Each structure stands twice: as C-alpha cells, then as structure tokens.
Amino acid sequence: MNDVKRRAIFETLRELNPHPTTELAYTTPFELLIAVMLSAQATDVSVNKATRRLFLVANTPQTMLALGEPGLTEYIKTIGLFRNKAKNVIATCRLLLERHGGQVPASREALEALPGVGRKTANVVLNTAFSQPTIAVDTHIFRVANRTGLAPGKDPLAVELALERTTPNEFLLDAxxxxxxxxxxxxxxxKPECWHCVIEPLCEYRDKTPAPDGA
Structure with missing residues (x-):
C-alpha cells in the first residue's frame, strides 16, 4: 500500500468520525487505567456494566485499595479472569500510592511497571488520557492492518511500529x-462487511465479501 492510499484511508475514517474515542466509560486517568486492565479478553460493554457500580464506591487508588481483593471481586466477578484482574488492580493501586503519589504516570515505562499493565494497556492510557500519539494494537487493529494492507506485521508490536512509521502525523493521535x-x-x-465499508475502494484485501441477500 502506498502513502496516497494510507492518507486517503485515514481522511475517510476522519470524515466519518471526526472525534473518535474509547467506548470504555471513565472520567479520570485512574478510572481509564482500571477499565482498560479489566477489558482484557472481555467486552467494553461488560466492563462498563461492572465499573458503573464499582466507580461509585471506589474511583481512586485509596478507595480501591480499601476494598481489597475480596471486595473488588464482588464488583467485577461478571468479567472474565476476574480473580487475576482483582489481584493486579489491588497491587497496582498500592504501587500508585507508593511510587506516584496516587497519580497515574504519563510514561510507558512507569505504566508497564504496574502489575497487569502491558504495552497495549499502557498505550491506551497514554493516548486517551494524556493525548500522546501512541497506537494500542489489539486484535481488531491487528486484523484490520493486515487485512487491508495498511500496515502488515507478524505480531502486534510489528503492526504498532509499522503504523507509527507510516501513518501521517496528523492522524496518529486518533488512528x-x-x-x-x-x-x-x-x-x-x-466475515468483513465489505459491502458497506467506507474504505473498501482503498482496501487491498483480496477476498472481499458481497452483500448478503436482502442487505
């Protein structure tokens, strides 16, 4: 894929949605961090349902830590891997208080030093909470980047680096x-829904799907 096509793809996506953001519900960097940690192998809908109740009683490292693992588990037990997530969230809250004065750090290194926080989670927080031009490659981005030809890569890190290298600067924050x-x-x-895809004319996927009968 050439640079002209890449620019056209992002211009088209921007025209459709000028101000995109996460579908996770949050009001502070801490709430976002916790929501992203809980979202691993879970839907945003299920996370939002749990955090809607959780954040009413605990939305700071202090109040979350006060719940403890058993207390936190009661709020997130409908989310997959909730036991391990509760353990990591409580440990992260403790480190935020000990190392960062209860604030979420705005650096990848500091974020990745927190239990349960990997590169993808760190990138989401840096981008969404701190407006840094990072690209968090999840399964959706990995698939789209490879399928369209936008930034092919054999693993998420390769796709992330390819997107950072080839995406025009004006689109990096929202990409x-x-x-x-x-x-x-x-x-x-x-089954990609190619028949109503706004970037279909620019996409290099070979096996594009036709519209189903009646669509």
Whole structure:
C-alpha cells in the first residue's frame, strides 16, 4: 500500500468520525487505567456494566485499595479472569500510592511497571488520557492492518511500529480509535462487511465479501 492510499484511508475514517474515542466509560486517568486492565479478553460493554457500580464506591487508588481483593471481586466477578484482574488492580493501586503519589504516570515505562499493565494497556492510557500519539494494537487493529494492507506485521508490536512509521502525523493521535471501531463494527473477524465499508475502494484485501441477500 502506498502513502496516497494510507492518507486517503485515514481522511475517510476522519470524515466519518471526526472525534473518535474509547467506548470504555471513565472520567479520570485512574478510572481509564482500571477499565482498560479489566477489558482484557472481555467486552467494553461488560466492563462498563461492572465499573458503573464499582466507580461509585471506589474511583481512586485509596478507595480501591480499601476494598481489597475480596471486595473488588464482588464488583467485577461478571468479567472474565476476574480473580487475576482483582489481584493486579489491588497491587497496582498500592504501587500508585507508593511510587506516584496516587497519580497515574504519563510514561510507558512507569505504566508497564504496574502489575497487569502491558504495552497495549499502557498505550491506551497514554493516548486517551494524556493525548500522546501512541497506537494500542489489539486484535481488531491487528486484523484490520493486515487485512487491508495498511500496515502488515507478524505480531502486534510489528503492526504498532509499522503504523507509527507510516501513518501521517496528523492522524496518529486518533488512528488506533478509528481502526479499533472499524474492526469492531465493519471489518469483522469472521466475515468483513465489505459491502458497506467506507474504505473498501482503498482496501487491498483480496477476498472481499458481497452483500448478503436482502442487505
């Protein structure tokens, strides 16, 4: 894929959705961090349902730590891997208080030093909470980048680096939101809905799907 096509893809996605953001519900960097930690192998809908209740009683490292693992578990037990997530969230809250004065750090190194926080989670927080031009490659972005030819790569890090290298600067801040939403709602895993895809004329996917009968 050439630079002209790449620019056209992002211009088209921007025109469709000028101000994209995460579908996780949050009001502070701490709430976002916790929501992203809970979202691993879970849907945003299920996380939002749990955090809607959780954040009413605990939305700071201090109040979350006061719940303890058993207390936190009661709020997140409907989310997959909740026991391990509760353990990591409580440990992260403790480190935020001990090392960062209860504030979420705005550096990848510091974020990745927190229990349960990997590169993808760190990138989401840096981008969404601190407006840094990072790209968090989840399964949706990995699929879209490879399928369209936008930034092929054998693993998430390779795709992340390719996107950072080839995406025009003006689109970097919002690129991962556009690609996640496109993968979630249009360029789906089992059957991409090419027949109503706004970037279909620019996409290099060979096996484009026709519209189903009646669509």
């Amino acid at each position: 991962h939101h556009w690609l996640i939403l496109h993968g979630r709602y249009v360029c789906k895993a089992r």
